[in-house]
Amino acid sequence: MLDTPLLVRAPILAAAMMVVVGILASQQVLNALARMQEQELQELARTHLDGLAVALQPAVLRKDVWEAFDTLERATLEGEQVRPIFTVVSDDTNQVIAASDPTRAEVGADAAPWIEKSKEAHQLALTANSERVFVTGAIMYQGESVGRLVTELDISRLAEERRRALTILIIGNSAATLVLAIAAFFVTRRALRPIKVLTSHMAADPPEQIRLGNVAAGDTEVSRLYRGYNGMIDAMNARNDAERRLAERERYVSLGRLSSSLAHEINNPLGGLLNAVDTIQKFPERRDAVQASAALLERGLNQMRDVVGATLETHRAKREYDPISTDDIEDLRTLLRPESERLGQTLHWPDVIPDVRQSGLPAGQTRQILLNLLLNAVAAAGRNGVVSLTLEMRARAMRMTIADSGPGLDNVALRKLTGDTAGVGHSGVGLRLVRDLTEDMNGSIEVQRNDGTTKIVVEFPFFAHTDAA
Amino acid sequence: MNRRDIILGATGLFALAPIKGAAKTEPFRLGLTPVFLNNDREILSASKSYLEAQMEREVEFVQRRTYEEITNLLLVGDLDAAWICGFPFLKNRSDLALVAVPVWRGASLYQSYLIAGAERAAAGWDDLKGDLHAYSDPDSNSGYLVTVSELLKRNRRAEEFFDRTIFTFGHRNVVRAVASGLSGSGSVDGYVWEALATLEPELTRRTKVIWKSEMLGFPPFACRAGEEASEQVVTFRRALLDMAQSGEGRDILGQLQLDGFQRANAVLFAGIQSRIDIVARKA
Numbered sequence: 001m002l003d004t005p006l007l008v009r010a011p012i013l014a015a016a017m018m019v020v021v022g023i024l025a026s027q028q029v030l031n032a033l034a035r036m037q038e039q040e041l042q043e044l045a046r047t048h049l050d051g052l053a054v055a056l057q058p059a060v061l062r063k064d065v066w067e068a069f070d071t072l073e074r075a076t077l078e079g080e081q082v083r084p085i086f087t088v089v090s091d092d093t094n095q096v097i098a099a100s101d102p103t104r105a106e107v108g109a110d111a112a113p114w115i116e117k118s119k120e121a122h123q124l125a126l127t128a129n130s131e132r133v134f135v136t137g138a139i140m141y142q143g144e145s146v147g148r149l150v151t152e153l154d155i156s157r158l159a160e161e162r163r164r165a166l167t168i169l170i171i172g173n174s175a176a177t178l179v180l181a182i183a184a185f186f187v188t189r190r191a192l193r194p195i196k197v198l199t200s201h202m203a204a205d206p207p208e209q210i211r212l213g214n215v216a217a218g219d220t221e222v223s224r225l226y227r228g229y230n231g232m233i234d235a236m237n238a239r240n241d242a243e244r245r246l247a248e249r250e251r252y253v254s255l256g257r258l259s260s261s262l263a264h265e266i267n268n269p270l271g272g273l274l275n276a277v278d279t280i281q282k283f284p285e286r287r288d289a290v291q292a293s294a295a296l297l298e299r300g301l302n303q304m305r306d307v308v309g310a311t312l313e314t315h316r317a318k319r320e321y322d323p324i325s326t327d328d329i330e331d332l333r334t335l336l337r338p339e340s341e342r343l344g345q346t347l348h349w350p351d352v353i354p355d356v357r358q359s360g361l362p363a364g365q366t367r368q369i370l371l372n373l374l375l376n377a378v379a380a381a382g383r384n385g386v387v388s389l390t391l392e393m394r395a396r397a398m399r400m401t402i403a404d405s406g407p408g409l410d411n412v413a414l415r416k417l418t419g420d421t422a423g424v425g426h427s428g429v430g431l432r433l434v435r436d437l438t439e440d441m442n443g444s445i446e447v448q449r450n451d452g453t454t455k456i457v458v459e460f461p462f463f464a465h466t467d468a469a
Numbered sequence: 470m471n472r473r474d475i476i477l478g479a480t481g482l483f484a485l486a487p488i489k490g491a492a493k494t495e496p497f498r499l500g501l502t503p504v505f506l507n508n509d510r511e512i513l514s515a516s517k518s519y520l521e522a523q524m525e526r527e528v529e530f531v532q533r534r535t536y537e538e539i540t541n542l543l544l545v546g547d548l549d550a551a552w553i554c555g556f557p558f559l560k561n562r563s564d565l566a567l568v569a570v571p572v573w574r575g576a577s578l579y580q581s582y583l584i585a586g587a588e589r590a591a592a593g594w595d596d597l598k599g600d601l602h603a604y605s606d607p608d609s610n611s612g613y614l615v616t617v618s619e620l621l622k623r624n625r626r627a628e629e630f631f632d633r634t635i636f637t638f639g640h641r642n643v644v645r646a647v648a649s650g651l652s653g654s655g656s657v658d659g660y661v662w663e664a665l666a667t668l669e670p671e672l673t674r675r676t677k678v679i680w681k682s683e684m685l686g687f688p689p690f691a692c693r694a695g696e697e698a699s700e701q702v703v704t705f706r707r708a709l710l711d712m713a714q715s716g717e718g719r720d721i722l723g724q725l726q727l728d729g730f731q732r733a734n735a736v737l738f739a740g741i742q743s744r745i746d747i748v749a750r751k752a
Contacts, residue, residue: 066603066637069651102651107601108633 007189007196014188015181022177026169033165037158038126041133044082046121049137049149051075056089059098060139060147063091065107068098085132086152088114092145114150131156194222198229207233247432254430257375258311265307265338269300276300310334323463324363326353329391332370340378340387348388356391359398360463365437372430373402373456380406380454399459408454409447417456418445434458496527497701500539500551502606502688512724519717523708524701534638536608543693550692550705555738556610558691559745562735566697568690569709570733573660573726577687577733580659581611583680584647591654591679594623600653602631603646606638609658610741615682616656618744621751641665648675660687664726686738690730706732 004012052075059067072087088099090111099105105114118134119125132152139147201208210226276293283289310331333349340347370389377387381404390401409417416431438445443460497520501513513530520528531548533539540557542548543565550568558565570577585591585600605612613636617627627634635652637643640661647655659681666673690709692702712718713729722729 065601065633065635065651066642066646069646069649070637070642073645073649098651102649107651 007192007199010192011185011188014184018180018184019177022173022180026173029169030162030166033162034126037162038124041082041126041153041155041158042121042124045124045133045135045151045153046137048082048084048151048153049121049135052087052149052151053137053139056149057139057141057146060089060091061141063097065098069100069102072098072100082158083154084151085154088150089139089147090115090150091147094148097147111148111150115148118150126155126158126162131159194225198225201229207236209233247436250430250433254372254433261335261339261375262307262311264342266304268338268342269303273297273300306334307338322363323357323360324366325357326355328363328367329353329356329370332367332374335371336374336378336387339375343378343382344384345378345381346386348386350389350391354391354393356393356398358393358462359460361398361441361460362463365441366460369434369437369458370400370402372434373458376431377402377404377406377454377456380404380409382406394459396462397459398462399457401455401457403453403455405452406454408449414447418447496529497524497550497705498529498531498548499705500531500533500543500548500553502533502536502539502551502553509724512721515717515721515724519712519715519721520705520708522717523711524704526701526704536606540608543691546693549696549701550690552688552690554606554608554610554688555686555741556614556745557608558689559735559738559742560608564694565691566694567733567735568692568697568702568706569730570687570689570737571725572728572731573687575728576684577689577731577737578684579611579687580684581615581682582657582659582662582678583616583654584644584657584662584676585654585679586647586650587675587677589653589677594620594680597654597679598630599632601633601635601651602627603643603652603655604634604636605640605643605655605657606636609640609656610685610688610744611658611682612640612643612656614741614744614748615685618747619680619682621747644672644676648672654679658688660726667726683740685740686733689733689737 052071055071055075056068058064059071068089072089075084075087084100086099086101086104088105088111089097091097094111094115096105096107096109096111098107105111114134115136118136121135121137124133124135131154133155134150134152136148136150138145139149197210201210209230212223212226212230273296276296279293280290329350330353333347337347374387374389378385381387386403386405388401388403390399390403392399392401413431417435435445438458438460441460441463443458446457446459448455448457499520517528517530531539531542531551533542536554536557539548539551540553540561543551543553544561553565558567573579583594583597585597589596591597602616604616607613620627620630635646637646637655640658643655643657644662644665646652655676662673662676662678690706692699696702697706709730710732712722
């Protein structure tokens with residue numbers, strides 16, 4: 001039921017409520033009828049007993065069997081609803097003087113069993129399907145009880161009347177309840193229509209605006225709701241645009257930095273290389289100088305090849321979804337080292353890189369996250385700073401910790417990395433990208449700061465390769 | 470009619486002659502014991518109408534619950550005549566005189582029946598021992614005297630033979646008591662039981678006759694001794710004796726299931742007298 005949409009659930013609940021109300025109302029009517037019948041029964045029983053007691057009093061005083069019997073026989077009342085069918089009259093010692101049916105209670109027998117199973121008139125109650133009740137009353141003479149009467153009353157007609165009332169109620173109320181339930185179903189459904197409109201517009205990709213033309217003029221709540229929703233959609237679209245622009249800009253910034261880093265990496269050995277070429281050109285006959293210059297050229301070109309290779313590797317689209325490998329981690333070191341060394345930093349890299357491949361995490365995204373965080377760490381640590389990377393393989397999760405000795409992330413950077421809102425500002429380049437990528441990969445980011453060290457802990461559950469492979 | 474009756478009648482006639490005119494304004498008061506269908510308004514109404522027409526005077530029926538009350542009213546002169554039983558008639562033999570006796574099934578005789586519930590296996594007296602027994606009236610011959618005397622004849626005392634006895638003050642009531650199971654057995658007027666067997670067979674069907682007495686004198690109409698020849702009694706007797714002569718009278722007789730009325734002598738009740746004697750002796 002909880003899975004059922006509100007648009008179905010609410011009308012059904014409203015209809016069910018009508019059914020419950022119908023049942024309760026019927027119950028009330030039946031209870032009232034039962035109370036009325038009970039009062040009627042008590043009144044009739046009392047009248048019957050009082051009348052009979054007066055008629056029987058002389059016979060009871062004389063213990064005149066025949067007189068008592070004759071009185072009982074002649075007193076066979078034909079009530080409309082309640083009919084006495086059997087009466088026992090006993091003396092003050094509870095001995096039967098006479099009974100309307102002597103075969104059921106013999107003269108002189110003990111009347112106690114009859115008295116025990118009977119009730120005083122005011123105690124009479126109607127129970128379900130009870131067709132017979134026993135009622136008892138004292139026969140008084142000069143304020144003293146001289147005997148007792150027990151009458152068995154046939155109340156089947158009362159029961160029949162209740163059954164009839166029940167049948168009428170069931171038919172009538174069922175019909176009324178059905179009509180009410182159907183009405184409640186449709187009224188509730190109609191009342192919930194704005195929600196249905198809202199849900200369908202929200203479910204659309206991207207969420208659509210609601211046209212206000214169809215809303216009834218007087219329905220201010222609904223039009224207010226729709227306007228509110230439309231405003232929200234506007235705001236959301238505007239935010240998405242802003243975020244898109246920001247991400248675009250970040251990408252350019254990131255690209256710019258990478259380009260500058262790349263240029264720097266190429267530029268650094270370039271002076272030495274050109275110098276080596278110059279040496280070779282000036283001293284072609286000096287074999288040792290040519291060899292030394294060639295070796296220098298080779299080293300410089302190798303370094304450039306490594307840098308270019310790592311950059312290519314990092315941004316090569318086809319490897320995007322391949323699982324990350326230890327080579328990827330090494331490539332990152334290659335990319336990072338020149339800048340780190342330029343700043344005279346100490347770079348702690350894992351001595352042995354664990355088997356990150358088992359994590360199954362996509363290489364492209366993971367490298368992007370690590371590269372951004374490490375570049376930021378290097379930038380933050382500054383001259384002579386310390387930057388470290390730790391990789392831990394846990395049960396079904398990989399944890400990467402990037403630490404630096406920098407001043408720590410400012411609020412804007414922190415919000416970009418961990419907050420829900422789009423941060424605006426220049427600090428922490430690519431941090432927003434890191435957050436988005438981490439969220440995509442169901443990872444979590446935690447920022448710790450103690451003893452002058454900033455630690456960014458990123459943890460990813462192992463990635464199950466499906467269609468992404 | 471014997472000579473004594475005629476003389477008494479004549480004497481009464483003469484004695485009443487001077488107040489004849491005054492007597493005409495007084496209603497003729499006839500006492501009815503619960504011998505038979507004392508509640509049947511139709512029979513009472515038809516009988517009253519018939520008697521008033523025959524006697525040319527108003528007739529008033531007086532009913533009481535017991536034989537004793539009616540007998541006493543008759544003895545003190547509050548009634549002009551009464552339909553009583555042979556037993557109280559004999560008990561007050563010197564103070565009462567016979568007016569006429571009904572004829573049933575060709576004779577002024579009937580029997581006392583000892584009845585029990587139809588479902589019972591009882592077949593004789595011994596089977597009724599320890600019963601709750603219903604009598605009609607302590608002054609009834611068939612509904613009391615016969616049973617008590619019969620038990621004495623068998624060397625039993627009714628109060629010991631039966632566990633408990635009740636008086637229902639009506640022969641029909643005896644049948645009702647037995648039929649309903651209130652009493653195990655009862656003593657009833659045989660004529661009443663037979664009449665009920667025709668009129669209310671569903672009632673008598675629930676009873677069965679265990680024993681029948683010998684033929685005994687039918688309950689007579691009686692008046693105070695000395696008034697049997699009074700003009701009103703003579704007129705009343707004539708109305709009874711002539712009942713079978715008119716259509717209206719025959720209707721009444723038909724309802725009462727009687728053949729008619731006849732004059733009778735106290736000798737008719739010799740059988741009852743012998744039962745009174747048994748009780749007197751054994752008591």
